Amino acid sequence: MAVAIVLLAGGVAAQCGGGAAAPCDRACLEGFVDRYLEALVAHNPFGLPLAQKVRFSENDQPLPLGDGLWNTATGLGTYRLVISDPQGAQAGFFGTMRENGTPVAVALRLKLDGRKIAEAESLVLRDAPAVKNMEALGHPDRLFVEPLSPAERVGRKELIAAANKYLDGLERGNGDIVPFDAECDRIQNGTLTTNNPALTLGPNASWNPFALGCREQFGTKFFSFLKKVHPRRFPVIDEERGVVLGFLMAQVPGTVKSVDVPGHGTIAVDPANRSPFTLDAAELYKIRSGKIRKLETIQMRMPYGTRSAFEW
Amino acid sequence: MRRHVLTAITLGVALAAGLAAQGNRPATGPCDRACLEGFVDEFLDAFVKHDPKLLPISRTVKFTENGQRLKLGDGSWRSMLGKGAYRLFVSDPQAGQVAFIGTLREENNMVKEGALVLIALRLKIDNRQISEIETFVVRNLMAAQNVEKAVAPHRLFTEAVPAAERMSRDDLIKTANMYFTGMQLNDGKGVYPFADDCDRFENGGKTTNAPTPAGQTRPDPKTASTYSAQWSCMEQFKSGLIHFVTRIRDRRFVAVDQERGLVFSFIFFDHAAGETRHYQAPDGRAVTGGPTTPWTWELAEMFRIEKGKIRRIEAILERAPYGMGSGWSNWDDQLSDKAR
Numbered sequence: 310m311a312v313a314i315v316l317l318a319g320g321v322a323a324q325c326g327g328g329a330a331a332p333c334d335r336a337c338l339e340g341f342v343d344r345y346l347e348a349l350v351a352h353n354p355f356g357l358p359l360a361q362k363v364r365f366s367e368n369d370q371p372l373p374l375g376d377g378l379w380n381t382a383t384g385l386g387t388y389r390l391v392i393s394d395p396q397g398a399q400a401g402f403f404g405t406m407r408e409n410g411t412p413v414a415v416a417l418r419l420k421l422d423g424r425k426i427a428e429a430e431s432l433v434l435r436d437a438p439a440v441k442n443m444e445a446l447g448h449p450d451r452l453f454v455e456p457l458s459p460a461e462r463v464g465r466k467e468l469i470a471a472a473n474k475y476l477d478g479l480e481r482g483n484g485d486i487v488p489f490d491a492e493c494d495r496i497q498n499g500t501l502t503t504n505n506p507a508l509t510l511g512p513n514a515s516w517n518p519f520a521l522g523c524r525e526q527f528g529t530k531f532f533s534f535l536k537k538v539h540p541r542r543f544p545v546i547d548e549e550r551g552v553v554l555g556f557l558m559a560q561v562p563g564t565v566k567s568v569d570v571p572g573h574g575t576i577a578v579d580p581a582n583r584s585p586f587t588l589d590a591a592e593l594y595k596i597r598s599g600k601i602r603k604l605e606t607i608q609m610r611m612p613y614g615t616r617s618a619f620e621w
Numbered sequence: 622m623r624r625h626v627l628t629a630i631t632l633g634v635a636l637a638a639g640l641a642a643q644g645n646r647p648a649t650g651p652c653d654r655a656c657l658e659g660f661v662d663e664f665l666d667a668f669v670k671h672d673p674k675l676l677p678i679s680r681t682v683k684f685t686e687n688g689q690r691l692k693l694g695d696g697s698w699r700s701m702l703g704k705g706a707y708r709l710f711v712s713d714p715q716a717g718q719v720a721f722i723g724t725l726r727e728e729n730n731m732v733k734e735g736a737l738v739l740i741a742l743r744l745k746i747d748n749r750q751i752s753e754i755e756t757f758v759v760r761n762l763m764a765a766q767n768v769e770k771a772v773a774p775h776r777l778f779t780e781a782v783p784a785a786e787r788m789s790r791d792d793l794i795k796t797a798n799m800y801f802t803g804m805q806l807n808d809g810k811g812v813y814p815f816a817d818d819c820d821r822f823e824n825g826g827k828t829t830n831a832p833t834p835a836g837q838t839r840p841d842p843k844t845a846s847t848y849s850a851q852w853s854c855m856e857q858f859k860s861g862l863i864h865f866v867t868r869i870r871d872r873r874f875v876a877v878d879q880e881r882g883l884v885f886s887f888i889f890f891d892h893a894a895g896e897t898r899h900y901q902a903p904d905g906r907a908v909t910g911g912p913t914t915p916w917t918w919e920l921a922e923m924f925r926i927e928k929g930k931i932r933r934i935e936a937i938l939e940r941a942p943y944g945m946g947s948g949w950s951n952w953d954d955q956l957s958d959k960a961r
Binding site for chain 1: 687688689697727730731895896897913914915941942943946952956
């Protein structure tokens with residue numbers, strides 16, 4: 310009798326969400342993200358459907374599942390986007406939470422093996438002012454949830470190629486090699502860093518890269534302190550919406566002290582970018598008709614040379 | 622003729638290089654204290670000249686900076702300008718290792734001579750060649766200035782322990798490890814091997830027996846809710862108030878100097894920041910303390926130990942990503958609280 314009960318219970322759990330054999334569709338993937346976030350707040354990963362071996366990382370440090378934010382999450386935030394990739398059996402979350410009451414931003418990637426979580430990769434930005442800026446935006450740009458018309462859609466390969474070109478352009482200081490939409494904008498840690506004259510390099514700055522659009526800003530070489538963007542990964546792809554959730558690390562050796570801005574002159578690199586560090590980021594790309602329309606990052610400084618927990 | 626001159630010059634350079642590489646050390650035999658300290662000097666000289674080729678290195682040399690494996694010549698190899706005054710060595714001829722805490726000057730647009738930074742360094746020497754280079758750079762100007770102010774290490778770090786009182790390597794490491802074990806989830810009930818005059822300095826600041834500021838009362842360990850730098854080593858540990866340090870891991874005791882009673886370690890202090898923030902002091906009163914977010918300190922920490930008791934502790938530390946490893950351990954060891 311006891312055996313029968315256990316078997317029945319197992320059968321019910323496996324079916325939950327639409328049958329174990331069918332691929333996990335958008336609703337199913339969104340359900341996994343919800344359950345994961347709820348489990349985080351409850352500080353209990355062990356009620357989740359877990360693969361036998363789960364790889365978990367927080368800020369690119371491999372940790373036992375249950376450590377890190379699992380000990381400290383106290384609630385969900387108000388900023389929230391879920392990225393679904395049924396074909397790749399992966400889901401992403403890009404949004405905010407509360408940690409001991411303080412706002413934090415979280416980028417999360419879940420990889421499923423069957424209907425079980427096999428990988429949970431997370432970046433947690435502990436920078437309350439930045440996270441408050443994110444929440445002050447109200448919600449992630451609607452562009453990230455609006456489906457593309459069939460004519461605007463491109464395949465997975467093209468989506469990845471466009472996102473990768475963006476990182477090439479960042480690395481080389483060349484916007485002309487990137488398929489930018491003319492209306493392209495970028496938000497970094499809750500701040501609009503393109504077409505935003507209100508954001509400046511300082512009160513007495515004679516020049517403002519943030520007033521420029523995506524293409525023009527790359528062309529100024531302003532980001533020359535980033536010597537190499539590696540590794541680059543584009544693991545979660547939502548073809549229907551033209552959204553890619555990628556992870557990247559940009560290596561800043563601290564050796565670039567100034568930049569010659571074409572047509573302007575020499576600009577000193579910010580002191581914060583003049584000693585070695587690695588910029589670790591999750592980046593959202595909205596790609597319409599093969600062109601990059603909107604970007605949003607959650608990013609943070611790490612020790613120089615930090616490896617990705619999932620690829621190097 | 623011209624060619625001959627060139628050859629002669631080349632030979633001369635080679636000879637000079639040969640002499641430089643040998644320094645004060647004989648080319649063979651065990652690398653003793655002077656030999657090991659000589660390697661540190663050679664390393665620092667090469668480091669501030671941005672040129673690893675100046676060093677006698679093994680073909681398989683491994684280099685890390687702040688826990689990350691880098692190519693030799695990368696990272697701080699590019700940015701250091703000069704050596705500082707403070708120099709503290711722990712030489713371990715038996716292990717073929719030398720550890721060092723000191724100051725350097727790093728390129729900085731605001732400060733012409735460079736900004737003062739702290740460095741902890743470990744070199745492993747095999748057959749008169751450097752086979753491992755571990756660096757930990759703390760970019761904290763106030764900390765570096767505090768350390769530099771001392772000019773020279775405290776005499777306890779250079780004075781020999783009387784021959785009859787010297788402890789075994791194992792006992793020295795065991796004693797140092799009791800410090801970490803006593804701090805991890807500190808409950809005030811452990812065995813804490815502190816001498817009565819024990820003092821600790823962290824990033825150049827005195828964090829034990831600090832004077833009580835004018836107009837203030839010295840906190841009472843029986844009623845306080847956080848530990849105080851005004852307390853002694855023993856009072857701090859017996860208070861049970863350092864409980865929020867949940868895990869001291871990847872404990873690597875890399876250099877032991879029996880003659881001076883010194884132990885040098887690299888470790889990480891994790892603060893899980895969850896339920897462990899709420900605990901009971903030894904008398905049962907409820908206390909809440911410690912960081913509210915997962916927090917890791919990366920540390921180089923060294924101990925002067927006499928007759929089984931810790932007399933002086935000196936550490937440099939900086940925040941690292943929670944759970945970060947040293948670059949010298951596998952994942953299991955990285956998360957383990959075992960002494961190695």
